[in-house]
Each structure stands twice: as structure tokens, then as C-alpha cells.
Amino acid sequence: MNVNRRHLLTGTIGAAAVAMVASACASEDGGDGSGSGKKVGIAMPTKTSERWILDGDNLKKSFEEEGYEVTLQYANDEPDEQVSQIETMVGQNVDVLVIAAIDNKSLSGVLAQAKEQDITVIAYDRLILDTPDVDYYASFDNTKVGTLQGTYIVEALDLANQAGPFNLELFAGALTDNNTKYFFQGAWEVLQPYVDEGKLVIPSGQTELEQIATENWDGAVAQERMDNILSNFYQGGNQVQAVLSPYDGISRGIIASLEGNGYTTLPVVTGQDAEVESVKYIIDGKQSMTVYKDTRELAATTVDMVVAVLDGNEPEVNDDSTYDNGVKVVPAYLLEPVSVDVNNYQEVVVDSGYIDAEDLA
Numbered sequence: 001m002n003v004n005r006r007h008l009l010t011g012t013i014g015a016a017a018v019a020m021v022a023s024a025c026a027s028e029d030g031g032d033g034s035g036s037g038k039k040v041g042i043a044m045p046t047k048t049s050e051r052w053i054l055d056g057d058n059l060k061k062s063f064e065e066e067g068y069e070v071t072l073q074y075a076n077d078e079p080d081e082q083v084s085q086i087e088t089m090v091g092q093n094v095d096v097l098v099i100a101a102i103d104n105k106s107l108s109g110v111l112a113q114a115k116e117q118d119i120t121v122i123a124y125d126r127l128i129l130d131t132p133d134v135d136y137y138a139s140f141d142n143t144k145v146g147t148l149q150g151t152y153i154v155e156a157l158d159l160a161n162q163a164g165p166f167n168l169e170l171f172a173g174a175l176t177d178n179n180t181k182y183f184f185q186g187a188w189e190v191l192q193p194y195v196d197e198g199k200l201v202i203p204s205g206q207t208e209l210e211q212i213a214t215e216n217w218d219g220a221v222a223q224e225r226m227d228n229i230l231s232n233f234y235q236g237g238n239q240v241q242a243v244l245s246p247y248d249g250i251s252r253g254i255i256a257s258l259e260g261n262g263y264t265t266l267p268v269v270t271g272q273d274a275e276v277e278s279v280k281y282i283i284d285g286k287q288s289m290t291v292y293k294d295t296r297e298l299a300a301t302t303v304d305m306v307v308a309v310l311d312g313n314e315p316e317v318n319d320d321s322t323y324d325n326g327v328k329v330v331p332a333y334l335l336e337p338v339s340v341d342v343n344n345y346q347e348v349v350v351d352s353g354y355i356d357a358e359d360l361a
């Protein structure tokens, strides 16, 4: 029995129904052992962010239910460490590699070795660039993540009706992550017209990806940059009214900086990943929103892809034009991100079973 989890988990069913179906899958679909004897190597970037721990756990569990032998490794956000972990997996003759790359351009060599051994390679969440040796891409609509963040700022400041000008600062993720530019482009497309119109101003003047990027997606790095921005461009009572932040860990760094600099009323601050700490911040009114991406669905999509490929079938994809990795357009299955704030967190992240209510207490 090859249960296609993606069809069960997505579509128009509500969050609560998703939770019920997800738990039904866990008990009913104990896997049919079709992966019996097959090996999968999973390379995740870091344990410093909650989402990758969930991704790794979900993938491991789902592959094991299908009868696969699983090796799961985390590489402390060190590209070299990830390359050597993948080399070891190739040496163990895995049948499949599922990789969330730390540095999207560092894997060509090891993936060439993988291809020589006919290993199927799935780029997980983050596209791997400059190599022909990546077969499929499973992710979310990354541009839409940015669109949701930008739109939240526009609506929270009521830019359709207010003249402003409002002060905005921009943050982006790591330049080594292919998603970074999609997130930023999605947001900037929404925000830029208001900057052009003068309703939004960026006192730091920092709008280029290279200026606003955050090494390793590290909240402490973002905190330091926000400190610098506040001391250099916000003297004399000038206040920040909105901060575009791509990821919850970065948002919390920005908020720490603002609080450290005396802000009692915080600006609009976006985020991504629905991390427990940030959902708490949303409930407390410190962070405005996050973008929820159900990592259970992403794991299920990935397992479906792998089962199809190893059964000699074409996996289902829903995008064969967006993700050009410099060598080829990688066929992708993209899931939908959801904007979450204080008004819908209960339904979207708690009722769906993604976060336990007691973890938010």
C-alpha cells in the first residue's frame, strides 16, 4: 500500500482535519515496507533552529514507517561538515539523499560522487545550485513567504489609507541559502511601491541583499546589525515603525535590540517558521506575525517523491519552471505557506497539532 500522504494532508481540508488525518496516517499507515532494505541519508543544516529538528524527526519517522534504514545528520551550519557527512552517506551506499543545504554552492563535488552511484538526490526546502546531480526539489512557495511578510506590513500600517511616512528597516537571511533571495524579492515587490511613493522610508538606506543579509540566519548577528542601525540612523527620537524579518530567530534578535534600546511599543516585526518562542511573542504582542510552513507536510511530500522514484515511477510535481539551479530547472513540489498572527495562531498552529498548547503557556 502506497499511501500518498500529500493528497491526504493538503487541499481544502481545515487545520483540525489535517491534524486528524495526520495522526490517522501515523497509526494506519505504518508503512508497507516498500522501502525494505533501502537506505536514505538525511542531511539537515543545524539544530539551533526548531524547524530543522522537526523536519529531521518527521522525515526519519516517515521513512522508517516505509521500511527504510535512515541516517540523519546535522552539521552545525558548517558547509564543510555537511559535505563530509554526505560523503560518509555516499560511502554507506545509501539509495537516496535528502539534503537541506547549508551552502547551496558547496555540494557539486559530493553530488557528482552520488550520481556515479545512482543515488537519488532530493533538495529539501533549499535548492542546491550549480549541479546537474539534483533530481527533485520539495519546498514551499518561497516567493509567497515574502509576499505574506510584505503584505502584513502594508496592512498593519494601513498604507492604503495612511500617508506616513513610516520608518522601515529590512533584514534578509543567509546569502548561502537560495531561499533568501526569493523571500526578499517576494516582500520587496509588495513594499517597494510604498517606498517609491514616500509612504515608507528606510533611514539606514540599506536595501541591497548584500547589505541586509544575515550570516547563518543568526539572531545574534541580526541583533548587532539592528543595534548599529538604531545608533547610526535613529537619533533624536526617530522611531522604527516596521521591520521586515525573514525568520523568527532573526525577529527575536531584532526585538531584543529594540527593547535594549528602550522601545516599549514595538514596531511591526515579521517572521517565519512559527517557532514556539515566536508564537509566544506573538501572543504577548512583541512579534507581529510569522509564516507557518507545515514541516509535517514537507516530510510527507518528500517521502512520496522518494517512494515514487524508487518504485520506478514519476513523482508528482507542481512546478517545473521556477527553480533553475544554474544547470537545469529542477522539478519541484511546492507547498503553501500561511500567514499567522494573534488572530489565527490558535486555529493554524495549535488546533492543527503543530504546537502543543501547553508549550505556549
Ligand code: BGC
Residues within 6 Å of the ligand: 049, 051, 125, 126, 173, 177, 179, 217, 246, 247, 248, 272, 273, 293
Ligand atoms: C527556510 C526557512 C528558515 C531558514 C532559516 C530557510 O531556508 O526555508 O524556513 O527560516 O532557512 O533556518
